[in-house]
Amino acid sequence: MNEVVKKKSLTAEDWQDAALNVIAHQGVAAVAVEPLARELGVTKGSFYWHFSNRMDLVKQSLKKWRLGDKKLVEETILTIKNPKKRLLAWFKLSAEPIQSHLIYSTLLADRSHTLISKILKEITLERLSHLQQSYREMGFDEKFAKAQSLLAYSVYVGFLHMSKTLYGSLPDSKQAEEYAQFVAKQLLS
Amino acid sequence: MNEVVKKKSLTAEDWQDAALNVIAHQGVAAVAVEPLARELGVTKGSFYWHFSNRMDLVKQSLKKWRLGDKKLVEETILTIKNPKKRLLAWFKLSAEPIQSHLIYSTLLADRSHTLISKILKEITLERLSHLQQSYREMGFDEKFAKAQSLLAYSVYVGFLHMSKTLYGSLPDSKQAEEYAQFVAKQLLS
DNA sequence: ATAATACCATACGCTACAGTATGGAGCGGT
DNA sequence: ACCGCTCCATACTGTAGCGTATGGTATTAT
Structure with a gap:
C-alpha cells in the first residue's frame, strides 16, 4: 500500500526508521520490539x-x-559564508516542521538512559558552538556571543515544545516563516 | 529518617508528592504503583x-x-503593579530551580495521554496571556506583544530543557540571576 | 468494652513485553 | 541438485506491573 515496491525482507534501517518515528511521537520508552514488529508486519x-x-x-x-541531522546542517547552513545570513537560515530551518526536530525535543525531556543524556549534551554543545561562532563573526565579543547564542538556542528548543503543545504539531511553512522573521529581528540585530 | 515525625499512615497527598517527584525526573510513564509503594514503605x-x-x-x-504553581505565580508575580517589574520578576522566577518547572518541562514532551495535552495547552495559554498583558501594559501594540510574549515564553521553556541537558539540573541561584538579567535586557527593552 | 471505620498486607489472576531456542522457507552459488 | 546463508515464524521462559479480593490490625466513636 504505502510502498511502491513491496519488499520481501526488512533491513536494519527499516527498523531504525520505525523506531525513530516512535521516538519522535511517543518517546524512547515507547520503543518496544513486539509492537514495532506488528507494525512492520513481521514477528520479533x-x-x-x-x-x-x-x-x-x-x-x-x-x-x-544524528548523522542525518548533521549532514543536513552542514549542507544547508554551514556552507553559507555570511554569518548573519547563516544565522537567519538556521532560524528558518529551526521552525521547519521536520521529524528531526521532533526527535530532538522529545529526547530533551527523556531521562531514561545515560546514553541519551550523553548524546544530547554533545549535540547541544555542538550547535551552541556554531551559533556562538556566527555571532562572533558578526563582530560581537565573546561574552555577548555566548549569552546570545544560548538565548537563541533556548528560543529554538522552547518553540519546538510550544508548537507541539499548542497545535499538536509543528507550524506550517507560512507560520514558520513569519515567526523566524520575528525572531531574527529580535535576536539578530 | 527523613521525617521528623514518623507518621503511622499515609495520606493521598503523600502519594501525590511521590508521584510528582517521579514525574519531574522520569516522566509520567514512570509513575508505577508498585515501585511507588516500595518507595513509601507500604504495599499497593x-x-x-x-x-x-x-x-x-x-x-x-x-x-x-497546577494549583500550587498557580498560587505561587499569583502571589509573587501578579501582585506586582509595574508591568516591567512584573516581567522581570517572572524572568527571575523562570530561572529558579524549583520542582514545578521540572514537571512542566517534562510534561511538554509527554504525548502519552490526551489529559496531559489538554492540561498543558490550558496552562501554556494562560501564561502566554499574562505575559502578553504585561507587554501591552508596557505600551506595545497587540501584535508585537503577542509575538514578543511567545518569544519570551519560548526562552523560558527552552532554557528549562537546556539546563537539564547541559548541567543535569537547573542552574544555581547565581547563574539563574545572571541569565535572567541578560534575557530581560534582550527581551524587555 | 465493643462496634465501626480507616488503613494496609497478602495472595491471586492477567497482560504485555524482553529475550532465547529452534526450525524452516527461499535464495544464490557451485 | 545440493549446500549454506539470509531472513523470519513459532514456541517457549521469565519478569514487571495492573487491578481485585479478602482478611487483619489499629484507631476512633459510642
Whole structure:
C-alpha cells in the first residue's frame, strides 16, 4: 500500500526508521520490539536477527538520526559564508516542521538512559558552538556571543515544545516563516 | 529518617508528592504503583485504598501541581503593579530551580495521554496571556506583544530543557540571576 | 468494652513485553 | 541438485506491573 515496491525482507534501517518515528511521537520508552514488529508486519524473530536487543535498536536509531541531522546542517547552513545570513537560515530551518526536530525535543525531556543524556549534551554543545561562532563573526565579543547564542538556542528548543503543545504539531511553512522573521529581528540585530 | 515525625499512615497527598517527584525526573510513564509503594514503605493495598487506579493518581497529582504553581505565580508575580517589574520578576522566577518547572518541562514532551495535552495547552495559554498583558501594559501594540510574549515564553521553556541537558539540573541561584538579567535586557527593552 | 471505620498486607489472576531456542522457507552459488 | 546463508515464524521462559479480593490490625466513636 504505502510502498511502491513491496519488499520481501526488512533491513536494519527499516527498523531504525520505525523506531525513530516512535521516538519522535511517543518517546524512547515507547520503543518496544513486539509492537514495532506488528507494525512492520513481521514477528520479533526478525528483530533479533538484526539487533541484539532493544537498547541496541535505540542506539543505532539515534546514531542514524544524528548523522542525518548533521549532514543536513552542514549542507544547508554551514556552507553559507555570511554569518548573519547563516544565522537567519538556521532560524528558518529551526521552525521547519521536520521529524528531526521532533526527535530532538522529545529526547530533551527523556531521562531514561545515560546514553541519551550523553548524546544530547554533545549535540547541544555542538550547535551552541556554531551559533556562538556566527555571532562572533558578526563582530560581537565573546561574552555577548555566548549569552546570545544560548538565548537563541533556548528560543529554538522552547518553540519546538510550544508548537507541539499548542497545535499538536509543528507550524506550517507560512507560520514558520513569519515567526523566524520575528525572531531574527529580535535576536539578530 | 527523613521525617521528623514518623507518621503511622499515609495520606493521598503523600502519594501525590511521590508521584510528582517521579514525574519531574522520569516522566509520567514512570509513575508505577508498585515501585511507588516500595518507595513509601507500604504495599499497593494502601494505594488502592486512596486511589481508584494509576491514572487517577496522575490526574490528582497534576491537579495539585497546577494549583500550587498557580498560587505561587499569583502571589509573587501578579501582585506586582509595574508591568516591567512584573516581567522581570517572572524572568527571575523562570530561572529558579524549583520542582514545578521540572514537571512542566517534562510534561511538554509527554504525548502519552490526551489529559496531559489538554492540561498543558490550558496552562501554556494562560501564561502566554499574562505575559502578553504585561507587554501591552508596557505600551506595545497587540501584535508585537503577542509575538514578543511567545518569544519570551519560548526562552523560558527552552532554557528549562537546556539546563537539564547541559548541567543535569537547573542552574544555581547565581547563574539563574545572571541569565535572567541578560534575557530581560534582550527581551524587555 | 465493643462496634465501626480507616488503613494496609497478602495472595491471586492477567497482560504485555524482553529475550532465547529452534526450525524452516527461499535464495544464490557451485 | 545440493549446500549454506539470509531472513523470519513459532514456541517457549521469565519478569514487571495492573487491578481485585479478602482478611487483619489499629484507631476512633459510642
